[in-house]
Amino acid sequence: MTNFIFIVADDLGYADLGCYGGRAATSPVLDQLAANGLRYVNGYANSPVCSPTRFALMTGRYQYWVRGASEEPLLGTSRGNPELGLHPGLPTLPSMLRDIGYHTALIGKWHLGFRPHFGPDRSGYMHHFGPMSGGVSYWGHNARGPASDLELDGQPYDEPGYLTDLISKRAARYVRERAADGQPFLLSLHYTAPHWPWETRAQGGVDPEVSKDIAHLDGGNIETYRTMIQEMDEGIGWVVQALRETGILDDTLIVFTSDNGGERFSDNWPLVGGKMDLTEGGIRVPYIAHWPRGIGRPGGICAQHCMTMDWTVTMLDIAGARPPADHVLDGVSLRATLADASHGFPRPMHWRMKHKDQRALRDGDWKYLKVEEHEYLFNLERDARERANQARRDPQRLAAMRAAWESWNAQIPPVPAEARTDLISTLRDMPAR
Template identity: 60%
Template sequence: MQRPNIIYIVSDDLGYADLGCYGGRDGPDGPVSPNIDALAAGGLKLTEGYANSPVCSPTRFAMATMRYQYRLRGALEEPINSRSKGSATLGLPPDIPTLPSLLKDAGYRTALVGKWHLGYPPHFGPLRSGYEEFFGIMAGGVDYFTHCSSSGDHDLYINDETHKEVGYLTDVFSNKAVQHVKARATEARSGTPFFLSLHYTAPHWPWETRDDAHVAPEVAKNLFHLDGGSVNAYRRMIHHMDEGIGWLVAALREEGLLENTLIVFTSDNGGERFSDNWPLVGGKMDLTEGGIRVPWIAHWPAVVPPGRVSAQHAMTMDWSATLLALGGGQPHPDYPLDGVSLEALLRDPAQRFERPMYWRMNHRGQRALREGDWKYLMVDGHEYLFNLPADARERANLAKREPGRLARLREQWLAWDATMPPIPADATVSLGYSVKDMPAR
């Protein structure tokens, strides 16, 4: 079979239950995510998929490298912030093999539309890490209308050059993605596939909808506006993103590319203050389920049967490893992958395999391990043990009831942690809008 075109869509701070297909509520104008829901209905939806981190840039390091993010110094920031500008250390080193660079080597045309957040020029950037084209932002978040970051700098680029453009950022990204598909369609039909990363900032702060252009200049002065936003505005932001994804799917269909295009949709971490993570607890910055369990949807009509749901455990780096395998790319022998390919799952969604998944966070000294039904968690020096199928909300701490299992999982986590570089003392923690709903002590 001809190798698929690949579109990797990443939303920003989307909660586990914000989408209709994950049980989300309708917004004031009706369903919030009909186009994303249609992708799930026409393909595969994971109910127990995870992000590599509960905060954005560390997950993006894992997504790019297909390895645990803790292996790179830049990913030990939680997350990268404006202090990294000019740094030659805090970013994704250009010599590290990445999903786009390895797919490029395998003959794919590669492009990123949207958020980078893996270090600033001149030392880092999308074009230095395998993307042939870039249209988007370097920072973690910008105003949706002025396109200025929290430092006040204009942050919208075409390749390495700053670019001024009028428009609501989510729509700008969606339209650029559609234009890219149309520009690559002839090549794709003739056998040269494309890899498009579409990394939205929605529904990340500031909480602005298309109708909020009149408040943008004031909001841009203080993007961390704790007095701003609302549930309805947040849901409309998701809906704007969903509409753009609908435009993209329509363009693929018009160009005759939808059948053999693999679309993967996810979030970089759990939701923030307006999100819906039900039945999970916690959110961004937390290693409770609400901070790391995220939507994962795969749509590929040529291969993936419609209407499939799987409880397969997987992380961000696994999906990137999957895309590399499907594209015929080869891992670099000096950088063996931590991610595990899910190609067999896509071809037969009834398949299931187990693999341990590990996390750690400098923030609140958090650590976590998911193995099978069980999760080991430590927060602020307090240890927890949960049976997640029985207690997805992590309310019933079984640590005292099962001390042997707790000890085994603790030692397993410590053994894994010993294989990772330590967190340096100068690593920063940017709290953002952490959901402080942690397990009761």
């Protein structure tokens, strides 16, 4: 049986990696995985902000079916609310793989609701180490206030160290344990890097001021940010080395991506916009797939359009797991593209955001975008930077894509009026716990 490692970086820009045009040598391990695997150049996140994408990753469905995903993103103010999280009754990637004999683990960030109502162990993971919140200090491991936000198998837990390294070391240990017992596994390896606060391994401790307000806007710089990526990349190398040394690398599908587009220090070139935006810089992300036994021609580039939840369905497809009849998957399997990178099929993809009343649809070369009252139409194959608005030149196409988006939107629950979207101001107003 095939093992799966689903690696998710946090707020990584489209061009932050060398294999995606990065201007700094931050990612030799990931670049090598791409060179020996596949690189997808039309890959998208389900949302331009973190927790909604994670709802889609877990369920294989558009996140809008779950109330908590309307929070853009989930914040500490949702604690105690039984509606704002991933409900334990929902089928998930880990629960469906667990049910056919896989061991399942989340090592890293959860960010899908707080206890007592929600948690990794209540949604299919048999092992978890990492933070429950969205952003935490890399040294103090705190979200707001002095207490650590880490858990180990459902219990509050902390240990000294740089969080990126703690996550990487536990992931490598987990791989060796599974190799020893021979059980196939799903490892969700969800880093907080390179999300704020911007702290590196060399800093060696917590800045007290950062601990009070980890969403600070006056910290960090491009050098620190790039170092954080490099340290994550190094840790991924420890996991790959564990796979290689235990002889299970060939039978393991590794998928690497980001939960959304980049933040202020990210490199999104040639895309515009970033986190919280439905412009390309907010949703187009790197996708690297590495699977020696399953990829037809290593080193290839795949142009197939895809989004986060497609990888969920791909892993279920490869494993032979079937969802319950009442859990209709919105994602589609990319398994055929792994065998043949030139394989392609139509893949319309839809988004909406309460933030700035945004909507988007990509269908083929074309993208329909609405931000507040402004509508846009772009041919992304000719204009990836979204500078040449074709709305007036091609009003019939604009009308058709608007109608297609509205038809899709009519099938899913509306955005609740009380959903929170203003991330930074909300964090500043939120009391320490």
